[in-house]
Amino acid sequence: MNGQSVRPETGLARILLQRTDEAVVLYNAVDNGTDFVFAEINPATEQIENLNRGDLIGRRVTEAFPGIADFGLLAVFQRVWSTGKPALQPMTLYVDDKVIGWRENYVVKLADENQLAVFYGNETDFTNLLNSIFGFVGVFNRDGTVVETNDAPLALAG
Numbered sequence: 001m002n003g004q005s006v007r008p009e010t011g012l013a014r015i016l017l018q019r020t021d022e023a024v025v026l027y028n029a030v031d032n033g034t035d036f037v038f039a040e041i042n043p044a045t046e047q048i049e050n051l052n053r054g055d056l057i058g059r060r061v062t063e064a065f066p067g068i069a070d071f072g073l074l075a076v077f078q079r080v081w082s083t084g085k086p087a088l089q090p091m092t093l094y095v096d097d098k099v100i101g102w103r104e105n106y107v108v109k110l111a112d113e114n115q116l117a118v119f120y121g122n123e124t125d126f127t128n129l130l131n132s133i134f135g136f137v138g139v140f141n142r143d144g145t146v147v148e149t150n151d152a153p154l155a156l157a158g
Contacts, residue, residue, distance in 0.1 A: 020042065
């Protein structure tokens, strides 16, 4: 089953996957759950990530999204796969050389012991709205180091 495409067979499941605005991704665990291979994605995933289904199916998530470990999502995948307990990764900024955007991910382990399902949306528009309302938006590491900000601090510094 390594890297094979898994397609929902029931009509309701297919309709839900095709019509939702949320990204839905199915992954197969590989290497004892240390990495994950794209098994299926819905059209919303293609739109949010600006990638084609054929570019992802069968690829390791660590190859397709090299920033996934720094983003913290790979550790969430590994924890959910290991424990079987669903987890929410709060809104976090994803950055790599091709993709930048705010994402909030909900990860569940499926009845098939080898699969994860991930649901998420592109929260970038929401953070842009906050920026326009409040003026300053910043991203900080856990130690308080500034990772990224908008231009508001520069305007204040003159």
